[in-house]
Amino acid sequence: MKEEATMSTPTILDGINIDELITDAVLEEYWRRGYWVSPKLFDDEQAAELRQAQERLWRGEHDSNLPSQYGVRAVDPGSPDVRQQCNAFWLSNAIGKVTTSPLLGAIGARLMGVETVRLWHDQAVYKPGVGPDGGDELAGNIGWHQDYGHWRSSSATNMCTAWIALQDTDLQNGGMRTIVGSHKWGLLEDSNTFGHKDLGGLQARFANQEISGDWIDEPCILEAGQVSFHHALTLHGSGPNLTWEPRMCLISHMMPGDTTYQPDAQWHPNLVFLGPNARAGQPFAGAYWPQMWPPID
Numbered sequence: 498m499k500e501e502a503t504m505s506t507p508t509i510l511d512g513i514n515i516d517e518l519i520t521d522a523v524l525e526e527y528w529r530r531g532y533w534v535s536p537k538l539f540d541d542e543q544a545a546e547l548r549q550a551q552e553r554l555w556r557g558e559h560d561s562n563l564p565s566q567y568g569v570r571a572v573d574p575g576s577p578d579v580r581q582q583c584n585a586f587w588l589s590n591a592i593g594k595v596t597t598s599p600l601l602g603a604i605g606a607r608l609m610g611v612e613t614v615r616l617w618h619d620q621a622v623y624k625p626g627v628g629p630d631g632g633d634e635l636a637g638n639i640g641w642h643q644d645y646g647h648w649r650s651s652s653a654t655n656m657c658t659a660w661i662a663l664q665d666t667d668l669q670n671g672g673m674r675t676i677v678g679s680h681k682w683g684l685l686e687d688s689n690t691f692g693h694k695d696l697g698g699l700q701a702r703f704a705n706q707e708i709s710g711d712w713i714d715e716p717c718i719l720e721a722g723q724v725s726f727h728h729a730l731t732l733h734g735s736g737p738n739l740t741w742e743p744r745m746c747l748i749s750h751m752m753p754g755d756t757t758y759q760p761d762a763q764w765h766p767n768l769v770f771l772g773p774n775a776r777a778g779q780p781f782a783g784a785y786w787p788q789m790w791p792p793i794d
């Protein structure tokens with residue numbers, strides 16, 4: 498019998514060949530270290546446009562009338578506090594185009610090892626600069642935490658977060674830091690600590706738990722448009738922005754397409770969108786959790 502020639506079509510999105518990008522070595526690194534940093538996926542012009550889109554968001558200029566209160570940490574202009582807007586994709590078309598993109602979805606699918614990817618939620622995060630003398634200022638800190646520590650009401654512990662740098666980012670401007678390999682430590686107690694400010698205290702608390710490795714604190718040094726992808730159990734956090742420019746990023750929290758509701762004492766703003774009679778096993782699917790991969794026309 499004549500064998501049929503099978504030639505798979507390469508997955509090329511926004512000019513990026515996903516098959517060439519996500520090699521076995523990349524998968525090995527992601528699963529060994531709990532995160533992986535991509536080359537530039539967005540150019541400087543796109544990064545500048547997305548910074549402007551974020552500035553519009555903070556000015557309250559929204560592209561829809563949907564409510565912004567689900568997961569917002571809004572602060573007065575001039576405050577050194579971190580600003581955070583979850584579900585920014587409802588409010589800004591430019592941001593949504595990126596945070597729900599097939600490009601990130603296809604990469605997320607490969608890293609998680611799943612066929613289908615939906616957005617769990619996205620975030621726009623803005624960390625004001627407090628200048629070089631602001632080292633004692635804790636307001637810009639984002640506490641060591643595990644993303645899944647906030648998401649215990651979902652069935653997927655292996656979600657993948659894409660953190661998109663909108664300017665060159667390093668320790669000076671409060672870039673993200675990850676604890677290498679910490680995804681292998683399992684879910685730590687009370688690790689829903691994004692909003693905590695005492696990085697040293699949190700480190701001591703987590704290091705007192707049963708962690709099975711060294712505390713290796715590694716900065717994610719990124720050029721504008723590079724993306725860091727991390728596992729939902731990887732500990733990460735960040736310190737103050739000691740420049741005078743804001744540190745901005747977009748974050749896309751991606752989940753396997755079959756993720757469902759798992760009742761837990763912990764509440765999450767996403768649960769509202771399941772409706773009043775949410776039941777165990779109910780899929781997080783539909784317009785609030787758009788499918789990113791494969792793309793739907």
Ligand SMILES: O=C(O)CCC(=O)C(=O)O
Nearest residue numbers: 639658660673734735748
């Ligand atoms: O922006 C940061 O420094 C932390 C972001 C974060 O917690 C995340 O991407 O899950």
